[in-house]
Amino acid sequence: MRRPRGAHRTTRTSAAVLLGVLVVTAAALVLLLSTPRALLPDDEKASDSAIAGTEVLDRSIAPERNDSAVTTTSESGVTVTADESFLETDAFLLVNEEIASLTQDGTELGVVLLDLETGRGLTYDADTWRYPASCIKAAYCTMLLEDEDTRGEVSRELIEECLVDSSNDAYDALFTVYGLTAFSSWLIEHGAPEAGANALDHQYPSISAQELAVVWQEIWRFGTSGEPGALELTDYLGRTNYSPLGDLLREDGPREVWSKAGWYPQDEYDISATNDAGVVFSASGPYVLVVMTTISADLDALTPLIGALDAAHTEMSP
Template sequence: MQTFSLVDDQIPALEDGSLAALQDALDQAQELGDVGVVFYDLSSGKGVTYNADVEVYGASSYKALYVLYVCESLVETGQVSLDDSLGTYGGYNMGWQTVRDLIEAAVVNSDNDSFIALRAAFDRVGYEDWIAALGVEDEVALDPMSDFPTYCPRTSAKLWREMSEYLSCGSEASQWLSELLSSTSRSFIRDGIADEQVLVRNKAGWISEDGCYSTCDAGLIDIDGRTYVMSIMTSMPWSDQSSEAVAAIAKALYDVRSSLA
């Protein structure tokens, strides 16, 4: 485990109790699979990281980040309208649903068919250029056999920082996406923090089938005028136990925030 600062040489120090609680949460999760985390304060640039480069099958955690590409790169530039209709893509008959409907289903309800339809429609419009411009093209495994990439907590945190910048731009589409991310049907981070005063905008991923194992969650946490990026990626097979383990890590990370100011 390491603490860091992106803006100066003043590396934060965690209190002994908080450090022990975080290490305990990580240790328990690692009994079930690989674990990596990044958590930092966007204002101070100070954070804590553990195993940040572990590569994990991201499962549905990537849906929000792909939607960021669609909104930031295509909708805001006028290439795509949220009210455009899509028909059959990637072998899926979407019944001419709008881009807006597909995004909402993919983000809020984690609908796989909607996400796959979006990828089939927009991958070739500029997705790889967008990834390259953000400097993570070598870190997001673009597997032609899967719409769900393998990547690491460090990359996840970079993309959620980009998400934060986009959501703060004040456009109609960005405000709408912010509301969707705060209404996701499943959030291990939200479960762990369990505080109605905290705004969590996230996208979790979970799977335990077909040889794929993942229990992940990442997003933005807003409290007392500060925004934090949190990414927790694990190869734990999804279960009630792994869900609780990620929630416990989220709580332990959240509890060190005072040391990052």
């Protein structure tokens, strides 16, 4: 299992560039530059320092439902959108058991499961900021391939290494050329405004499971659009290494899974992480799955929960 190299460096963008590109309000810019954003998962969110003039795509609500699904929060803190009877199923019981198993030692966990056709799904502690580690590379590479200006010039070899092998060197090389300003704007425009604000000065911006799920809705949209660059992106995401989501579910069916994991060991920076996120094309419909934890670099630890969540998706599908 490949570990990231040392501490991920951050790059701070000058106020002049921020003003010219992002049209930040004066008060928000002062707050942003005077109070550096740490990478710790429990950081205070920066919703009050929103970037003005950037349209935010709101995907906080899933596709409109026209069925019997209702939204309920269980005693265990899992919010479910499905038939009421789902909470009584063995599938939901198993999800609860796996969540309890992961969190019993104090591990923090964020989960989002969202059916992309019906809007059914579940969430658990999905709004807390956490360190994404290499999970964020999927968003950065999607940005580069979506944009007609960068798509024609960006190195496909670097994108492939960045996504398939999770190469930090490849990500650093892309970052050196294309920077953070455009990435910040892309995140904001595609429904992740808090991560976008953090991305102004962090190569690996903290993000919540909810915002990461919204980002993956955009990756799914682009990947299925037929637009230039989409086929290349999904080819890379469809064969990522070091992904418990891909390792478990690509062999089951087999099924197509686009995914990108991220992990970081516990060290002096105190930003340990084990995460995976992606889109699963199952027989019961495509769905986004995001699992973010503070586990120290142990991808295998996610496999039981991912299996339980996949079974839950099948059970809750109409």
